[in-house]
Structures are given as structure tokens and as C-alpha cells.
Amino acid sequence: MMRRLIIALFVLASAMPALAVNPDEVLKDPALEQRARNLSAQLRCMVCQNQSIDDSNAELAKDLRVLVRERLTDGDTDKQVLDYVVSRYGEFVLLKPRLSAKTVLLWAAPIALLLIGVVTMILFSRRRPPLKAVAPLSEEEKARIDALSRR
Structure with a gap:
């Protein structure tokens, strides 16, 4: 109790x-x-x-x-x-700051930086050259690999 x-x-x-x-x-x-x-x-x-x-x-x-x-x-x-x-x-x-250009900038900066980062990543990935397809090995290259792997 x-x-x-x-x-x-x-x-x-x-x-x-x-x-x-x-x-x-x-x-x-x-x-x-x-x-x-x-x-x-x-x-x-x-x-x-x-x-x-x-x-x-x-x-x-x-x-x-x-x-x-x-x-x-x-x-x-x-x-x-x-x-x-x-x-x-x-x-x-002030516990609740007044709305001003400084406070808007303070609150908007992280969002703006995130958007800039996303746009940069998208642009970077689009401008990157595509990966070239790997040509299959010729018979001569296969034979050479077999010879090297037997050693």
C-alpha cells in the first residue's frame, strides 16, 4: 500500500x-x-x-x-x-522562434540539400556510360585457360 x-x-x-x-x-x-x-x-x-x-x-x-x-x-x-x-x-x-527568412532557410536547407543530392544521383546515373556486354570467350582463350588451370 x-x-x-x-x-x-x-x-x-x-x-x-x-x-x-x-x-x-x-x-x-x-x-x-x-x-x-x-x-x-x-x-x-x-x-x-x-x-x-x-x-x-x-x-x-x-x-x-x-x-x-x-x-x-x-x-x-x-x-x-x-x-x-x-x-x-x-x-x-524565444522558445518558438518567429517566422523569418533565417528560420525558413534553417528549416528548408536540409530538404533542399536532400533534393539536390537525389537530382545529382539521378543525373549521374543517366550520364554514366552503359556497361559493355562481355563477348564470349573464343576457343583459343578457353584452351589457354584450361592449360593455365592444369598447372
Whole structure:
């Protein structure tokens, strides 16, 4: 029974998100706090790299959460906050990068290289000279082979 309880608690604990927002960071205005949480969920922790700043306990993530909240209380829109953070840390800070020429190139390059490789292989195989049919051995060549194999 105790074992089942421990397993159930472990499953519940692993299913819950690890929100790292400290109580002193929470804004008094619930609408602004919700906007801050939504923005924090979109920003990557530069230390952890696979977590949002909302889930990370790293100092840099805390600084970014505070920065997001400061910008919101100063009256910035969500887009302005994201643009400001991207201008400071680069496009990598976004968990879902914006669609731009760079991201299209990044995603299309492997497909383009694969297509170029396939086309090259097809063209190479078509331009290769066909294999010549091997003429059957003459009687003289057969006799010579028999003589060499008897030695």
C-alpha cells in the first residue's frame, strides 16, 4: 500500500509543472500577472535552454522574469516586451522562434540539400556510360585457360 502511495505521489509530482516564480515577483494586478506568466512561458532560459523562464530556478531566469514584469508595469505591450528581450538576447531566447527568412532557410536547407543530392544521383546515373556486354570467350582463350588451370 505504501509503495503505491509513493508511486502515485511521484507521478503527480512529475506531471505538475515546476513553476519557479517566487512570491516576491508576483504582481498585484492579476491581469498583468497573467500577461507576465504568458510571456514568461514563451521565453527560453539561457542557462537551462530547454525550459521557459517561468519554469527555471536560474538567476538569469529570475532576472528576466523581473524584467518582463517591470516592462509590463511601465505600460509596454506584449509585443514590445518580447521585442525588447529579443533585442538584448537574440532570437534564441524565444522558445518558438518567429517566422523569418533565417528560420525558413534553417528549416528548408536540409530538404533542399536532400533534393539536390537525389537530382545529382539521378543525373549521374543517366550520364554514366552503359556497361559493355562481355563477348564470349573464343576457343583459343578457353584452351589457354584450361592449360593455365592444369598447372
